[in-house]
Amino acid sequence: MSTYLKKMARHASAASLLGLAGAFAMAPAVQAAPVVELCLAVDSSGSISDEDWRKQIDAYLDALRDETVVPQTGAVAVSIVPFSTFSQVSLPMTEVTSANVAGVITDRLTALRSARPYSTETAIGDAIAKCVRTFTADSSAKRLIDVSTDGVNNEGRDPELAANEAVNLARVSAINLLGIGDEVKQGEAELKKIARPGPAKQMGEGPGFVKIVDEWSQFKDALRAKLKAELGTPGLEVRKTNLRDSVKPGESLTYTVTITNTGDAATGVSWTDTFTGLDVTGITGSASPNSNAGNCTPTGCTDITVAARSGSVSYTVTATVTGDAGTKAKNTATVTGGNCSATAPCVAVDEDPIVDPTTPTPKPPTPPTPGAVTPVPTTSPEGLAALALMVVGVAGWAARRRGKGGRRGK
Template identity: 30%
Template sequence: MTRARRGRGILALAAAAGLGLAPGAAMACGLQLILAVDVSGSVDENEFAIQMGGLADAFASESVGAAIAAVEGGVLVTLTQWSGVSRQSQMIGWHRLTDAASAQEFAAAIRTTGRAWRNFSTAIGEAVAHAHAIGGEAPDACGRRVIDISGDGTSNEGRAPEAASHSAASAGYTINALVIRGADPDPLEEYMTRVIAGPGAFVEVAEGFDDYPEAILRKLLREIEQPMIVSERAGE
């Protein structure tokens, strides 16, 4: 065996170990995606409707349907809502998306989902920890695992966001964020420095709730289309 082939084999073994899979095991899906939607007290009923409608429109769009169809093994997706401590709920169970039709079915489920809470605090760390726990209940192993958390304010209750994000990232998750600006203090810095974590983590920005639909579409496309990176040295 050449040195190059031996190196690629080591990288493949390391990737399998990092995902908790036996060497040579096939992935049952390409992407596990957990959508965590902010329903804290700062989000009024119109803003909640914008979030849910924007998410539904994104999954019903031609571009997201095409992106999902291109993912080998498809996408396992679920939706949670979060607010203060002990107020996190999985509102839509796991759906397997493989094409535009299944993405539109998920969009329909989003449109009929109500709101779990209205007047409570903002516990970002608890939201990430809850999403991490739900991820452990997914029906299949996936090549990438992403927590997609959106919010319009800074954390004011519960565990530190960075502790929850570090724990999830250590388990193989990427925590991405969509920050909805307009509050004082501006939540952007906190999400950038204390929330996002893991390989390829990023923050998408909505300049207010009216910008949310376009921002969540950009974010989903970036998350779905991102290839799984084994190693920057894999080609050597």
């Protein structure tokens, strides 16, 4: 081969290798498959008013947009199946990522909000069967079906049979139900027959639960709690109090901070204590079984673990009031970790007015004893008037007695 041809071959080989390397460099990273696939079966039957239908869809939008409720990492995928007499797939199984939430998931739910698929009856069994068809074939993801309804099944397939087929033939791990209103209260036993694995449980006791709320105004919070429970999301809540209505300069105070968990275990939790009008002198913690109060300084605590479902940690915060009378003593606990993100922390505030220490605190009057005569104070105008009338009366009576006695002596 000529020198020229050898050079060309070397350049071509180098170019091929560079092109191949570039192809690998440009290829997008492969995203891990979802670990949970969740089908949301949404009741659109005739018993739901248009206003309540919008509340229902708005609640789903709110929950899916909140990464503390549904992680936006692609670890969870959702499908949406509205149902009444008939069922339809409005959103095929779609990974929950920030891009998909901002795009296709919001678009489909917004379209449902304004163009409701309406019919009269409630076919829960058909909705479960339709949900099964949305799961990804050959996926190893955990499969969940989530039903929200204001009624019991009155159309289509037997929901118990559909639930059994979903579990036994389609590898569905759990079917959970959220009921709204009087009809499901009366028919709660029917909903419990559908929950899988049976027997039906209360929310927070494990998969296969039924949750009932009184009205649609409670649906949003109940849906968020249900999604957290079935997706294994921690449900942390924080409270702070010193059991006082007012405080005084220089006074020593004790605050109690309590963090409770209604969801799965939360690790790596921390909380910070910020304050005005106070000097915090110490924080000590205690924990329920399987929880850990972490490491504390006067500004907060780190490395906290809160056990699943009713686990709690509690802290005693000691402080001295440094603010002046007329200002306020404010103490704020801010929790991050678990479902409390840096952008949406869980916060509890205790704020009390600082009052003048020389101002006596008025005491409420002592209530009279039943049946007792309440004395009238003689220093009041009413008391003096009553006393004067009594004196005049007694003097008149005495004069009459003297007059009668004088006549008998004559």
